[in-house]
Amino acid sequence: MMQLDDYRIPGHNMIVKGNLELRTEDIAGETSGTDSIEKGIKPKILRISLTIPFKSPKDLTGLIKVAETQNEAGERKIYTIVHRTATTAGIRQVRFFDHFNWNDNDTLMQWEISFALQEYLSNPERAENRTTGLVSAVDISQHSQILESAENYFI
DSSP: OOEETTEEOOOEEEEEEEEOOEEEEEOOTTSSOOOEEEEEEOOOEEEEEEEEETTOHHHHHHHHHHHHOBOTTSSBOOEEEEOHHHHHTTOOEEEEEEEEEEEEETTTTEEEEEEEEEESSOHHHHHHHHHHHHHHHHHHHHHHHHHHHHHHHHO
16 A cells, blocks of 8 residues: 555555666776766655556546646645655655556556656755755854954954
8 A cells, every 4th residue: 555645546456666876977988997976866766556447537537636736836746655665765755756657458457557756855865955054054154253253353
C-alpha cells in the first residue's frame, strides 16, 4: 500500500523501484585516468508501476487528478508519502516527476500505469541548506564586526 497525504494509491500488482543518482564529472580528459569531481547527490526517485482494472475507471481518473494537482503558486503539489520502500530510503516528501503513463491492456482488461515520484527536500539538500545558512550567518556576523571596528577606528 502507498499513500500520498490522505490519498491511497489504487490498483494492483504495484512495483516500486528506487533510484539514487550520485553525479560525478570526469576530469581525466583524454587520458586513461580515473579522476572525477563530485557533483553531489541528486534527489531520490521512485518509479511506480501498477494496474487498475477497466471496471474501476474512477480509480484511474482520481490518480490522474492527484498527479495534476498544483499548489496556489502553480507548482506541482508536494505530498507526504507512506510506503515501506520510501521510508527505508529516507524519503518523506515527494512530488510527481517526469511522465505519468497509462496503457490499455485489452487482453487482461486493465490499464497499466507507470509514474515517477521525486524526493522533495532530500537529506543532502537539507544538509546543504543548513550549511549555507550557517555560512551566511557567519558572514553576517563577521561583516558586522568589521563595520563596528571601522566605526570605532574613525571615532
